[in-house]
Amino acid sequence: MYHPYFRGKQFELITIREMAPLLAEKEFVPIIEPVREALGGLKKTLTAVCDAGGRAIVIVNPYHGDHQEDGTSITGLLQEGFIGNDAIAAGILLRSDMTVAEVLACYADHSDHNPVLVHAGFTAPKDLAAALAADLPDMTNVFVDDHAKLLYRKHFSDSDRILVRDGFKRQRNADYPAMEEFSDLHVTYADLGMDGFGDFLIVGDVYSEGGGPAYAVAIHLSFIDPDKDDVMYIYHFVSDTKDTPTDPAGKFGQALAKVIAKLDSGNSKLLETEAIKEFRELHEKGHFPGLGYVKKLSMKHHIETLADYIG
Amino acid sequence: MIERVTPCATVGDTFESAFEILKVAGRRDEYVYRAAISHKILMGTHSLQSASMLNEFRAGSCKADLVILNGTATVYEIKSERDSLTRLANQVENYKRVFAKVNVIAGESHVDGVLATVPADVGVLCLSRRYQISTVRDAVDCPQRVCPVTVFESLRAAEAIAILKSLGVLVPKVPNTQRHAALRTLFADLDPATLHVEMVRTLKRTRNLAPLGELVDQLPNSLQAAALSIPVRRSDHNRLVTAVATPLRAAMAWS
Numbered sequence: 001m002y003h004p005y006f007r008g009k010q011f012e013l014i015t016i017r018e019m020a021p022l023l024a025e026k027e028f029v030p031i032i033e034p035v036r037e038a039l040g041g042l043k044k045t046l047t048a049v050c051d052a053g054g055r056a057i058v059i060v061n062p063y064h065g066d067h068q069e070d071g072t073s074i075t076g077l078l079q080e081g082f083i084g085n086d087a088i089a090a091g092i093l094l095r096s097d098m099t100v101a102e103v104l105a106c107y108a109d110h111s112d113h114n115p116v117l118v119h120a121g122f123t124a125p126k127d128l129a130a131a132l133a134a135d136l137p138d139m140t141n142v143f144v145d146d147h148a149k150l151l152y153r154k155h156f157s158d159s160d161r162i163l164v165r166d167g168f169k170r171q172r173n174a175d176y177p178a179m180e181e182f183s184d185l186h187v188t189y190a191d192l193g194m195d196g197f198g199d200f201l202i203v204g205d206v207y208s209e210g211g212g213p214a215y216a217v218a219i220h221l222s223f224i225d226p227d228k229d230d231v232m233y234i235y236h237f238v239s240d241t242k243d244t245p246t247d248p249a250g251k252f253g254q255a256l257a258k259v260i261a262k263l264d265s266g267n268s269k270l271l272e273t274e275a276i277k278e279f280r281e282l283h284e285k286g287h288f289p290g291l292g293y294v295k296k297l298s299m300k301h302h303i304e305t306l307a308d309y310i311g
Numbered sequence: 312m313i314e315r316v317t318p319c320a321t322v323g324d325t326f327e328s329a330f331e332i333l334k335v336a337g338r339r340d341e342y343v344y345r346a347a348i349s350h351k352i353l354m355g356t357h358s359l360q361s362a363s364m365l366n367e368f369r370a371g372s373c374k375a376d377l378v379i380l381n382g383t384a385t386v387y388e389i390k391s392e393r394d395s396l397t398r399l400a401n402q403v404e405n406y407k408r409v410f411a412k413v414n415v416i417a418g419e420s421h422v423d424g425v426l427a428t429v430p431a432d433v434g435v436l437c438l439s440r441r442y443q444i445s446t447v448r449d450a451v452d453c454p455q456r457v458c459p460v461t462v463f464e465s466l467r468a469a470e471a472i473a474i475l476k477s478l479g480v481l482v483p484k485v486p487n488t489q490r491h492a493a494l495r496t497l498f499a500d501l502d503p504a505t506l507h508v509e510m511v512r513t514l515k516r517t518r519n520l521a522p523l524g525e526l527v528d529q530l531p532n533s534l535q536a537a538a539l540s541i542p543v544r545r546s547d548h549n550r551l552v553t554a555v556a557t558p559l560r561a562a563m564a565w566s
Contacts, residue, residue, distance in 0.1 A: 245369075246464055246491065253488030286486025 003198030024054030035065025094122035129155035164198035176236035216242035249288035275301035330533030371405035454507035
């Protein structure tokens with residue numbers, strides 16, 4: 001099933017928390033890579049996921065952010081609050097600099113947290129699969145598409161396999177085209193022999209810390225096109241003003257006006273989700289709730305759109 | 312350089328040694344000029360109590376290196392021996408739209424080039440080989456030439472609103488997506504000189520450096536300009552002072 005991959009910045013965690021009931025209902029399992037030192041927000045989020053009867057995978061050795069050097073505090077959080085809890089699994093990120101021995105050691109350390117391997121650049125799949133052979137039938141392996149191609153994935157065919165593909169081509173806000181293809185993985189994953197699929201939502205795999213002032217404001221909205229074999233596309237609504245770092249609120253107003261015009265054209269193919277309702281309300285009030293909140297609404301819309309498709 | 316320091320030297324002493332090396336004409340970068348202005352003008356002529364300083368303050372399409380606010384606003388564009396003068400004419404034009412006094416401070420090698428590039432109302436200062444600031448030409452104080460809309464674009468929203476209020480201009484309640492445009496329209500009607508006075512008064516309050524006085528006093532000269540321009544959380548002040556006072560040999564073992 002669907003595995004949205006989140007970097008655990010503030011608004012990513014808020015999105016998961018608020019979407020926990022829908023995620024649980026649809027059996028969507030978010031993968032969370034904690035990037036902030038403070039783990040309070042993560043703990044609240046995991047509690048919300050459990051309360052809703054959902055599941056989540058938490059990366060215990062993040063590659064990005066504050067826990068890059070040492071993820072023991074994340075392991076600590078799982079052991080303190082989420083022990084004996086099948087809902088929360090430890091995700092082990094397999095990067096190119098890890099050895100089989102290191103992976104196995106981390107796997108053993110988290111044996112009480114249903115460890116899930118997240119393959120993202122690792123180079124010895126054959127040896128690893130051989131070492132884990134006995135466990136594979138009960139395991140889940142997640143593959144980040146750019147790093148784990150068909151032959152690589154074959155080694156793990158005895159396990160549940162999830163393919164995560166970054167459909168979002170990140171660029172400067174000012175440079176986005178009006179519309180582009182996002183992904184067809186939600187249609188094709190089974191044909192690829194996979195048991196589930198995932199993406200990096202409308203944020204992309206590229207990680208950045210905050211960043212400077214936005215010269216342009218962009219609202220990203222995904223839609224599934226039934227006339228194009230249900231492929232998912234994404235609209236980028238970009239403000240007209242893009243040559244100064246000032247007035248994000250006014251620029252949001254410009255981008256939002258384009259969203260509303262597209263919606264009201266009657267042929268947008270955008271699903272009228274709860275997130276879209278909120279965009280409409282913001283347009284009526286002329287209110288800018290902040291860039292983080294706008295990102296949250298776009299992520300929410302993306303998840304609601306896939307939830308509707310999967311039904 | 313690390314081999315040259317004595318066994319009991321602190322981290323702060325090492326910064327002092329480094330600064331002595333950088334201070335030599337020909338090697339000086341922007342920071343040396345920034346330090347000279349901070350010491351000799353901000354803390355020399357004025358004080359942190361009566362004046363304030365802005366770093367990298369947006370002005371039109373440029374960013375002003377250093378602005379000192381006392382009774383008026385004076386911008387200092389730094390042209391160290393490592394800088395070129397190609398952008399200078401455009402920078403000065405942008406600064407005149409925001410600040411009453413515009414100065415260029417340059418090394419001796421650049422002074423003639425600066426005089427040939429900038430108009431007569433722009434001041435020219437020279438940082439001498441002996442690290443003294445001398446005035447080649449005084450800047451004309453001309454607040455009436457500022458452009459109110461450009462001033463507005465340089466300010467934070469709260470500062471713009473404070474200025475309008477103190478000038479008795481009614482700020483209408485509009486949704487925040489329309490606020491910038493509404494404030495901009497109100498600024499366009501302001502009298503430039505009156506606005507400039509109020510801008511200085513407001514920025515001195517919102518960008519007040521007096522709370523940094525205690526920190527600056529505890530740091531070696533070479534780090535004072537940095538302390539005035541790089542935000543350090545209040546709770547980290549003591550840690551910074553302690554770190555600077557640590558013997559270098561001990562600090563080199565930090566991971």
